[in-house]
Amino acid sequence: MTIKGKPTSLDIAHLAGVSQPTVSRALRGSPMVSPETRRRILAIARELNYKVDKNASNLRCQQSGTLALLFFEEPAPDDASINPFFLSMLGSITRACAQRGFDLLISFQQLSSDWHADYEDSHKADGIILLGYGDYLEARTRLQQLVEQGTRFVRWGAALPGQPGVSIGCDNYQGGLDVGHHLLARGCRRIAFLGDASEHYPEFQERYRGLAAALTAAGLAADPDLQVDAVTTEQAGFEAATALLQGGAEFDAVFAASDLIAIGAMKALHEHGLRVPEDVAVAGFDDIPLASFVTPGLTTVQQDTRQAGTILVESLLALIAGEAAGSRTIPARLVLRGSTGA
Amino acid sequence: MTIKGKPTSLDIAHLAGVSQPTVSRALRGSPMVSPETRRRILAIARELNYKVDKNASNLRCQQSGTLALLFFEEPAPDDASINPFFLSMLGSITRACAQRGFDLLISFQQLSSDWHADYEDSHKADGIILLGYGDYLEARTRLQQLVEQGTRFVRWGAALPGQPGVSIGCDNYQGGLDVGHHLLARGCRRIAFLGDASEHYPEFQERYRGLAAALTAAGLAADPDLQVDAVTTEQAGFEAATALLQGGAEFDAVFAASDLIAIGAMKALHEHGLRVPEDVAVAGFDDIPLASFVTPGLTTVQQDTRQAGTILVESLLALIAGEAAGSRTIPARLVLRGSTGA
DNA sequence: CTGAAAGCGCTTACAG
DNA sequence: CTGAAAGCGCTTACAG
Incomplete structure (x- = not known):
């Protein structure tokens, strides 16, 4: 036969x-x-x-055995500009899915496009994981829609009160506080912050608040002139630091809202003949793989992507199973390297 | 109602x-x-x-509207160790899929695991894209199996004669040749190569062959003592360069088989008090985003990931449509930066 | 322990 | 231009 x-x-x-x-x-x-x-x-x-045949069994069982991972990043002109931190998350999420027998569908979406719930409505995925440092205030409306439509989703982001849906994030405030304490202990007094610190980017805002709290505790105040907006790219970090230098600002340390920003800032400092850490100490956030390989090594705050990926997947599977799942915060850990003289 | x-x-x-x-x-x-x-x-x-409902329409139409992207990397202990170059490819492949209305399923597989054709056999995907710097000789058997089973797939890799299936790759030989010519023109005479140069890694081997051809053309010969194996990580590059330095080898340039290796090597050189490019010129391969942001900027060979992603997807869709599709080579482009004194 | 039957939600000939 | 019918390949009550 x-x-x-x-x-x-x-x-x-x-x-x-x-x-x-x-x-x-x-x-x-x-x-x-x-x-x-x-x-x-x-x-x-x-x-x-x-x-x-998965199509047949999924149809019969009314589920897909698949999760969708959506990146909602700022519109990025080139393909290469995905934040390595998220790519590290991608790795751990993929692994967590595989361990539980789920497939992972991925998509890089603009915040503006009309993806909401598309994956779940069409039964292509049982639930959605959202990843990205996008403008939170813009994203918020869509998150609200997702909640109203009953879409199962979890997102990586600042886990703050009053947010729609389930958020998993690291303790950004504590991380910022740790960096602040560390820089102060190294003798830094004028600490610049590179990154948006508004409610549009709650994670960065929390990091900034942590820094400000450390300054306050030391009897100092955060100088608004030393805060420069920057999205999470080396280029933005380079430009932000350059702007600060050309504006004649005085500072002895830079706390960048992300490692990419920090690496761009280090390049700008270098080009202006400033030494790291002798003239300016630099700290980042994320602990991307390259943080330990730039020269000098970058002091930063590590977010445990493996744990994060596992929790994201487990929380989503709980939602899919009809169980309760709440927002959670995972610890941040300061990693000391040469860029702050450690 | x-x-x-x-x-x-x-x-x-x-x-x-x-x-x-x-x-x-x-x-x-x-x-x-x-x-x-x-x-x-x-x-x-x-x-x-x-x-x-995609499950229903796919079942009825006997196709899935989905492609599977499989990374077959060396077994990697930590999630973070995905080569940024492939992540850049991931971005362009995702985009190319989206443009054509296909979804993308991704999976990070060990070379050892038994994935062959699983995605296609279960109708989860219409075809497979393979990505990774794995050991080619080990992968070859599986590729052969895929061909025999009639699985539709394309892979990124050295497009050499006699390979099973369709391969899309850049002109590694020309890239190596360009780097060789450039380093020789800068006055370098003893050029170390960091990376496996055997048939286990045909892409690296081609890059090495290009370098050797440039040396030969200049009346020099490639010194086997200056070739050190290294997989594509910063750590491996760091270790390879350290081994070279500790072994007392004399060299005035390093051509790393990938940017990650190059960045690790630069760190090792720095720690040994050697200046780049004054004491040792360094060149890499891939042009990952960070290549331009390390200090000094890294001279490297750019592979056009956007074009690569598009060609991979188009070739695979051609196979799925029952059309012929052959292996193709895309151009490599030398990018000059400070690490070679450019 | 096993089989006959129904049905998941679509798409596509086949009639009209 | 539209409807009745069949069927994609499974899984799961329901009988026995």
């Missing part, structure tokens, strides 16, 4: 001399199949390289 | 007072539907936020 095209469970059934449902049961490990029958079926299935 | 759960085409049909197939036709833009009927159906569909 020759089978044209991919084998189906009916083909296996004919070959094994049983009914098609029995094949299905055997393949799914149902206890209601005799060991002998199961063995025969599995052997044939293996020989034919049979794989259950 | 209230609908429980997600609306189906049958719900729309009832509401519009037509049959269910007519709804399907209208939604798919069939010309065999009167404008008036179509308008009514589309309005209702929009209002109910109806989306075609």
Whole structure:
């Protein structure tokens, strides 16, 4: 007997001399199949390289065994500009999905496009993971829509009160506080902050608040002139630091809202003949792989991406299973390297 | 009329007072539907936020509208160690898929695991894109299996004669040649190569061959003692350069098989008190985003990831459509920066 | 322990 | 231009 095209469970059934449902049961490990029958079926299935058709089983079961990962980044002109931190998250999310037998569908979406719930509505995914340092105030409306439509989703971001849906994020405030304390302990007094510190970017805002709290505790105040907006790219960090230098601002340290910003800032400092850390100490946030490989190594705040990915996936699976899942904050950890003289 | 759960085409049909197939036709833009009927159906569909159930339509049409992207990297202990170059490819592949209305399923696989054709056999994907600097000789057997099973796939890699399946790669030989010529023109005579140069890694081997050809053309010879194996990580580059330095090797330039290796090597040189480019010139390969942001900027060979992603997707879609598709090589472009004194 | 039956939500000939 | 019918390949009550 020759089978044209991919084998189906009916083909296996004919070959094994049983009914098609029995094949299905055997393949799914149902206890209601005799060991002998199961063995025969599995052997044939293996020989034919049979794989259950996911479209059929998903249709029947009304679920997909797939999660969708959506990046909602600022419109980026070039493909290469994905933040390495998120790519590290991507790795751990992929792994967490695989461990639980879920596939991962990914998509890089503009904040502006009309993706909301598309993946779930079309049954392509059972739930959605949102990742990205986008403008929170713009994203908020869409998150609200998702909640109203009953879409299952979790997002990586500042886990603050009053947000729609489930957010998993690290303790940005504590991280900023730690960096502030550290820089102050190294003798820095005028600490510039590179990154948006408004409610548009709650994570950066929290980091800035942590820094400001450290300054206040030391009897100092955060100087608004030393805060320069920057999105999360080396280029933005380079430009922000350059602007600060050309504006004649005086500072002895830079706390960048992300490592990419910090690396761009270090380049600008270098080009202006300033030494790191002798003239200006620099600290970042994220601990991307390259943070330890720039010269000098970059002091930064590590976010545990492995843990983050696991929690994101587990929280989403809980939502899908109809269980409760709340927002959570994971710890941040200061990592000392040469850029602050450590 | 209230609908429980997600609306189906049958719900729309009832509401519009037509049959269910007519709804399907209208939604798919069939010309065999009167404008008036179509308008009514589309309005209702929009209002109910109806989306075609992909599982059902895929089952019916026997295709998935999805491509699978599989990374087959060396077993990596930590999630963060994905080569930024591939992540850049990931971005362009995602975009190319989206433009053509295909979804992208991704998976990070070990070379050792038993994924071959799993995605396609289970109808989860119509075809597979393979990405990774794995050991080619190990991968080869699996590629051969894929070809035999009739799986549609394309891979990024050295497009050399005699390989199973379709390979898309850049002109590694020309890139290595360009780097060699450039370093020689800067006065370098003893050029170390960091990276495996055996047939296990044909891309690296080609880069090395290019370098060797440049040396030969200048009346010099490649010194085997100056070639040190290294996989594509900063750590490996750091270790390879350190080994070279501690072994007392004399060299005035380093050509790293990838930017990550180069960045690790630069750190090692720095720690040994050697200046780049004054004491040792350094060049890499890939032009990852950070290459321009390390200090000094890294001279490297750019592979056009946008074009690569587009060609990979187009070639795969051609295979899926039953058309012929062959291996292709895309140009490499030397990018000069401070690390070679440019 | 196994089989006959129904049905998941679509798409596509086949009639009219 | 539209509808009735069949069927994609599964899974899961329901009988026995």
